[in-house]
Amino acid sequence: MMEFDVIFGNAARAAFGPEAVILALAAIGLNVHFGYTGLLNFGQVGFMLLGAYGTSVSVATFGWSLWVGIPVGLALSAVLALALGIPTLRLQAVLFAIATIAAAEILRLIIGSTDAIELTGGPLSISFDASAFYDLNPYAEGPQVRYGAGTFAFTGQQLWVITVGWTLVALAGLAVFLIVRSPWGRVLKSIREDENAARSLGKNVFAYRMQALVIGGVIAGLAGVVDAIKTSGADPNGFRPQVTFFTYTALLLGGSATCTGPVLGAILFWFLREWIESFLRQLAAEAWLPQPISDSLSGSEGVISVGVVGLALIMLVLFRPQGIVGNRTEMLIDDG
Amino acid sequence: MTVDEYPDADAATVEEVEPILRVRSEPGVSKPDPILTVEGVRRTFGGLVAVDIDHLEVQRGVVTALIGPNGAGKTTLFNLLSGFERADRGRWAFAGRLVSGMSADRLARQGMVRTFQLTKSLARLPVIENMLLGAPDQMGERLRIAPFRSRWRDQERDNTERAGQLLEQFNLMHMRDELAGTLSGGQRKLLEVARALMAEPRLIMLDEPMAGVNPALAQSLMQHISLLAMSGVSVVFIEHDMNVVAGISDWVVVLAEGRVIAEGPPWNVIHNDLVIDAYLGRSGRPAESTGREESS
Ligand SMILES: Nc1ncnc2c1ncn2[C@@H]1O[C@H](COP(=O)(O)OP(=O)(O)OP(=O)(O)O)[C@@H](O)[C@H]1O
Ligand SMILES: [Mg+2]
Numbered sequence: 001m002m003e004f005d006v007i008f009g010n011a012a013r014a015a016f017g018p019e020a021v022i023l024a025l026a027a028i029g030l031n032v033h034f035g036y037t038g039l040l041n042f043g044q045v046g047f048m049l050l051g052a053y054g055t056s057v058s059v060a061t062f063g064w065s066l067w068v069g070i071p072v073g074l075a076l077s078a079v080l081a082l083a084l085g086i087p088t089l090r091l092q093a094v095l096f097a098i099a100t101i102a103a104a105e106i107l108r109l110i111i112g113s114t115d116a117i118e119l120t121g122g123p124l125s126i127s128f129d130a131s132a133f134y135d136l137n138p139y140a141e142g143p144q145v146r147y148g149a150g151t152f153a154f155t156g157q158q159l160w161v162i163t164v165g166w167t168l169v170a171l172a173g174l175a176v177f178l179i180v181r182s183p184w185g186r187v188l189k190s191i192r193e194d195e196n197a198a199r200s201l202g203k204n205v206f207a208y209r210m211q212a213l214v215i216g217g218v219i220a221g222l223a224g225v226v227d228a229i230k231t232s233g234a235d236p237n238g239f240r241p242q243v244t245f246f247t248y249t250a251l252l253l254g255g256s257a258t259c260t261g262p263v264l265g266a267i268l269f270w271f272l273r274e275w276i277e278s279f280l281r282q283l284a285a286e287a288w289l290p291q292p293i294s295d296s297l298s299g300s301e302g303v304i305s306v307g308v309v310g311l312a313l314i315m316l317v318l319f320r321p322q323g324i325v326g327n328r329t330e331m332l333i334d335d336g
Numbered sequence: 337m338t339v340d341e342y343p344d345a346d347a348a349t350v351e352e353v354e355p356i357l358r359v360r361s362e363p364g365v366s367k368p369d370p371i372l373t374v375e376g377v378r379r380t381f382g383g384l385v386a387v388d389i390d391h392l393e394v395q396r397g398v399v400t401a402l403i404g405p406n407g408a409g410k411t412t413l414f415n416l417l418s419g420f421e422r423a424d425r426g427r428w429a430f431a432g433r434l435v436s437g438m439s440a441d442r443l444a445r446q447g448m449v450r451t452f453q454l455t456k457s458l459a460r461l462p463v464i465e466n467m468l469l470g471a472p473d474q475m476g477e478r479l480r481i482a483p484f485r486s487r488w489r490d491q492e493r494d495n496t497e498r499a500g501q502l503l504e505q506f507n508l509m510h511m512r513d514e515l516a517g518t519l520s521g522g523q524r525k526l527l528e529v530a531r532a533l534m535a536e537p538r539l540i541m542l543d544e545p546m547a548g549v550n551p552a553l554a555q556s557l558m559q560h561i562s563l564l565a566m567s568g569v570s571v572v573f574i575e576h577d578m579n580v581v582a583g584i585s586d587w588v589v590v591l592a593e594g595r596v597i598a599e600g601p602p603w604n605v606i607h608n609d610l611v612i613d614a615y616l617g618r619s620g621r622p623a624e625s626t627g628r629e630e631s632s
Contacts, residue, residue: 178483183468183476183492190458190469196420197456201470201535202444203477211479333459333517 002286007278009151014274015267018158018230021165022048022223023269026247027254027262028172029219034248035257036180037212038192040097043084045243046104047217050076051224052234053111057120060128060233067132070225077221080107081214089209101241112236120236127233134160161230168226169263172219177259179215188212189257249313255323257330264324272312277305356395356586361600364391371396371539371570372417372448377426377436379409379416379594386412388594389426394539399561399571401581401602404591405615410574411453413591414541418450419443431538445472447538451545453574455524459517463508466516466527467499468492470534499534505560506530507553522549526557533564540564542573546580558584578606590614 014020026044033039054073058064064072080103088099111120120126139147139156146153154162179185187208190198195205228234246269254265284294296303316323322331355368370393379387387409394400402410415421417428419440427436430448438446458466474495475481476488503509506526511519516527529545542561546554562584565571575581581588581602588605590598592614598605605611 175483178485179479182482182485183474183488184479184482186461186465186469187477189461189465193458193460194456196440196452197458198469199420199440200418200444200450200452200456201531202441202449202472203469204439204441329518330460330515333515 002282006151007275007282009149009153010278011271011275012152013148013154015271016162016166017154017270018161018165018226020266020270021162021169022227022230023247023250024169024263024266025172025223025226026220026243027250027266028169028176029216029223030247030251031256031258031262032176032180032188032212032216032219035251035261036185036188036192037209038093039089039209039213039216040093041100041213041216042097042241042244043100043102043104044216044220044247045239045241046100046107047077047080047220048224048227048243049104049107049111049234049236049239050080051221052228052239053120053126053224054221055225055228056126056128056234059130060121060126061119065132066128066130066229069128073225073228074218074221077217077224078214081217082210085210085213089206089213101244104239104244105241108236108239121234123236125233125235127231128228130229130232133164133229136160161226165226165230168222172222173259173263176215176219180259184208249309252313252323253316255326258323258325258327261323261325268324269309273305273309276308280304356398357601359395359587361598361604363596363599365393365599366391367393367395369396370394372428372430372572374417374428375426377413377416377428378424379412379421380424385594387416387423389413389596392589392596392599394570394572395587396570397565397568398586399565399573399584401585401588402572402574402591403576403578403581403588403611408591408614409594410591411543412594414450414543414574418448418541420450444535447536448541449532449535449537449539450541451528451532451543453543453547455521455528457516457519457524457527459515461516462513463503463511463516463519463527464496464499464513466531467503467534468495470531471495471498472536495534502530502533505556507556522553525549526553529557529560537569539570539572542571544574544576546575546577554580582606 026048029047030041030044033041051073054076055066055069058069058072059066084100084103088096091099110116112123114122116122117124134157137156137160139159141156145156147156147159148154180188187198187203190203191205191208198205227238250265250269251262252265253268254263255261280289280293283289293304322328359365359367372394374389374392376391377387377389378385402413404410412421416423419438419442423436427434429435430443430446433446435443435446458469461469474488475491481487500509500512503512506529508523508527508530511523516524519527525545525548529542532540546557549557558580561571561573565586585602588599588602589596590605590611597614598608598611
């Protein structure tokens with residue numbers, strides 16, 4: 001018996017859960033880079049990694065307060081933006097793209113190396129005491145206490161994380177909205193369209209790109225911080241390059257260079273992914289799936305659901321290239 | 337050639353209004369009030385000498401045409417002077433200040449604004465936003481001020497008003513809210529000139545502004561350029577159409593193989609044998625027929 005209410009509940013739970021918060025923040029940051037400024041940043045996960053590890057290491061290794069660890073994580077993301085941007089932002093777009101993906105991978109490999117065990121936990125995950133955050137939880141706790149209905153339900157702790165998480169998403173989204181609707185945002189878009197045109201009108205392209213890179217990077221760092229708090233730690237395996245690609249998927253799903261696009265995209269991404277995953281699990285439970293496919297479901301990677309989300313993205317590009325909330329005519333303009 | 341031979345104008349007023357007309361017609365001659373002075377500028381691409389100028393001055397407040405056969409180095413010279421390309425050597429001063437090596441955006445903020453032969457309209461921005469981008473010294477372009485609309489709203493309103501007037505003059509008002517990418521090639525040329533004017537330039541450098549623009553609009557663009565010079569803006573423009581050159585320029589500089597081979601008032605230069613030879617030598621066609629194709 002297929003229980004579609006369960007499937008829907010699971011999907012909705014994923015769509016509003018902490019994972020979606022993290023993806024939404026990363027996509028808001030990427031939107032500043034890619035959507036508005038045209039920066040091909042393929043290393044968004046590197047900023048998230050520094051946000052997460054900056055927080056985790058500060059608390060776990062150095063024993064600092066979480067309220068110090070969070071700014072440290074955000075500051076490290078900003079430092080990465082500067083370190084990455086100063087040498088590469090003057091290069092061609094493609095070279096910048098390569099530099100970003102390389103930098104993110106190098107960071108993950110260094111942090112996850114056995115030599116770094118003392119500092120970061122190396123290949124093992126690092127964990128810290130996030131009680132400073134959970135002590136503030138206003139929701140009642142208990143083994144039986146659940147908020148929601150059916151499978152769409154959260155514990156008090158989870159609800160606290162997502163309350164704070166979606167508040168941060170709203171604040172980050174609002175901040176980005178306020179700056180991109182201004183003449184400053186217009187300069188970003190002009191750089192995306194044609195940097196030499198911007199230059200010929202007196203805009204310091206490098207400085208604007210740098211500002212965009214730092215802002216988007218710090219917002220991604222915030223995604224990393226939420227990730228660290230959610231799991232009370234960090235694991236190098238959580239920061240593989242596909243995180244960046246999922247972030248692009250969410251951004252394009254929702255609509256690049258729009259204010260609500262990255263948030264809607266992140267919600268839809270997790271809804272689709274979990275809906276398919278949950279659907280397939282039920283099929284497997286009914287033994288309606290061939291053995292190799294149901295075996296692959298037991299892996300935590302969600303190979304098939306990710307594949308289907310990929311397919312959805314291809315359909316989207318074909319039929320609605322502007323994303324859910326994007327502007328179609330704008331999308332279909334060819335560069336001339 | 338003397339001042340007396342100036343077509344329909346009497347010598348006294350000519351001398352008063354146009355001191356440029358007392359300047360001798362010879363390459364590299366100095367001018368009474370130059371806004372731009374170029375000294376020994378050279379640029380090579382591999383073995384090809386694209387630009388090699390000993391000395392060139394551009395007079396303030398007049399319209400100077402830069403002509404020459406295809407590949408003469410006109411665009412390259414613009415690129416060098418406006419900071420979009422590096423010169424191998426040489427120095428140049430703008431408005432009395434040495435600016436060689438200065439970045440393109442700083443030069444533009446100093447008042448030296450150029451347009452491109454291959455138009456650079458910002459395709460995914462509306463026409464009006466293209467215009468507003470040109471406005472100088474915008475408070476709202478500073479990150480710290482940008483989030484606070486009240487701090488830049490008034491300036492934005494004034495700029496929007498000025499942009500509207502320019503769009504009106506350039507026959508683009510009906511396209512105000514369309515994306516610039518939907519404009520025709522000629523409209524994009526016009527938009528680019530209008531946008532450059534938004535930047536309130538002291539010297540505007542136009543690279544084939546009339547190419548692809550229909551004759552009626554080209555006519556009004558020519559008038560606009562003349563008016564601009566009267567209001568004190570210096571204009572340098574690259575053009576292949578000799579009728580346009582003769583129609584609006586006060587002074588013509590002829591470039592061939594990267595060198596200034598002749599300069600002088602239009603009626604003097606256009607029929608100069610050296611110039612005709614340069615055109616014929618390069619393209620095998622008479623000067624009149626080289627121009628007017630949209631190059632993008
Ligand atoms: N980036 C470049 N690399 C190599 N050669 C170049 C480059 N830019 C220009 N050139 C060469 O320099 C010479 C001058 O080119 P330029 O574009 O300045 O000519 P132009 O006078 O503007 O010609 P046109 O009237 O056709 O626009 C040409 O021979 C051209 O091939
Ligand atoms: Mg040219």
